[in-house]
Amino acid sequence: MPVEEFVAGWISGAVGLVLGHPFDTVKVLGFFKGMSFPIASVALVNSVLFGVYSNTLLALTATSHQERRAQPPSYTNIFIAGCTGGLLQAYCLAPFDLIKVRLQNQTEPRMQIGSSTPRYRGPVHCAASILKEEGPQGLFRGSWALVLRDTPTLGMYFVTYEGLCRQYTPEGQNPSSATVLVAGGFAGIASWITATPFDVIKSRMQMDGLKGRKYGGMLDCMASSFRQEGIGVFFKGMTLNSARAFPVNAATFLSYEYLLRLWR
Numbered sequence: 154m155p156v157e158e159f160v161a162g163w164i165s166g167a168v169g170l171v172l173g174h175p176f177d178t179v180k181v182l183g184f185f186k187g188m189s190f191p192i193a194s195v196a197l198v199n200s201v202l203f204g205v206y207s208n209t210l211l212a213l214t215a216t217s218h219q220e221r222r223a224q225p226p227s228y229t230n231i232f233i234a235g236c237t238g239g240l241l242q243a244y245c246l247a248p249f250d251l252i253k254v255r256l257q258n259q260t261e262p263r264m265q266i267g268s269s270t271p272r273y274r275g276p277v278h279c280a281a282s283i284l285k286e287e288g289p290q291g292l293f294r295g296s297w298a299l300v301l302r303d304t305p306t307l308g309m310y311f312v313t314y315e316g317l318c319r320q321y322t323p324e325g326q327n328p329s330s331a332t333v334l335v336a337g338g339f340a341g342i343a344s345w346i347t348a349t350p351f352d353v354i355k356s357r358m359q360m361d362g363l364k365g366r367k368y369g370g371m372l373d374c375m376a377s378s379f380r381q382e383g384i385g386v387f388f389k390g391m392t393l394n395s396a397r398a399f400p401v402n403a404a405t406f407l408s409y410e411y412l413l414r415l416w417r
């Protein structure tokens with residue numbers, strides 16, 4: 154099994170993350186200052202995404218990354234490979250994402266005299282507390298919504314990326330850096346716009362269970378969010394998600410393509 158894609162996915166995920174970090178911090182107003190935990194988790198998850206994507210395409214079309222410029226795979230195969238990568242990356246992401254969301258939503262100031270101590274002291278303490286209080290399956294709370302968020306939207310991610318690259322690249326050639334940046338950026342936006350409704354539900358499911366159970370399940374969470382807040386609830390954070398998605402995914406694809414060409 155070719156491993157370059159896993160390594161390139163690893164590094165490019167970290168590069169994208171550094172660019173997205175200010176947006177993530179804005180999203181939650183000053184929390185999540187440390188970056189080593191997200192770097193490690195995003196790099197791992199991105200490596201699974203790109204590694205599985207490329208190896209699924211290899212299985213479907215018998216072409217390696219290098220051969221795919223001359224023999225471009227069909228969009229159906231690209232979509233299937235993207236969904237497969239998305240499905241597996243969602244499972245790897247689930248525990249990390251849960252910890253991130255739990256820490257981000259912990260709004261008690263960290264060190265103020267007289268304030269209650271925050272429930273989780275950091276990522277490791279958070280993971281350990283969830284394990285102790287809810288067992289291993291507690292770390293996968295909300296993972297169904299995460300899988301639904303990521304599987305189709307990452308299929309779309311690679312279809313958008315490939316489609317835009319092909320549009321602006323003469324046949325048989327490699328796309329230019331500018332093309333890769335723009336195609337990667339728009340792939341991120343397209344994927345985040347469609348992912349936002351499930352992103353909202355996912356985060357609510359992940360927070361559920363902290364102070365008793367509020368929702369009977371994912372469908373109940375959707376229905377009660379809709380009843381209380383109207384249709385707009387499914388679009389919460391869409392603008393911020395899209396603004397973050399462009400630089401993150403432009404940088405991710407550029408470094409991914411660059412590394413793979415370097416190692417050829």
Ligand SMILES: C[N+](C)(C)CCCC[C@H](N)C(=O)O
Nearest residue numbers: 303306307344345348398401
């Ligand atoms: C599928 N969904 C849009 C939710 C995520 C896409 C992941 C791409 C990249 N790691 C990023 O954080 O933007």
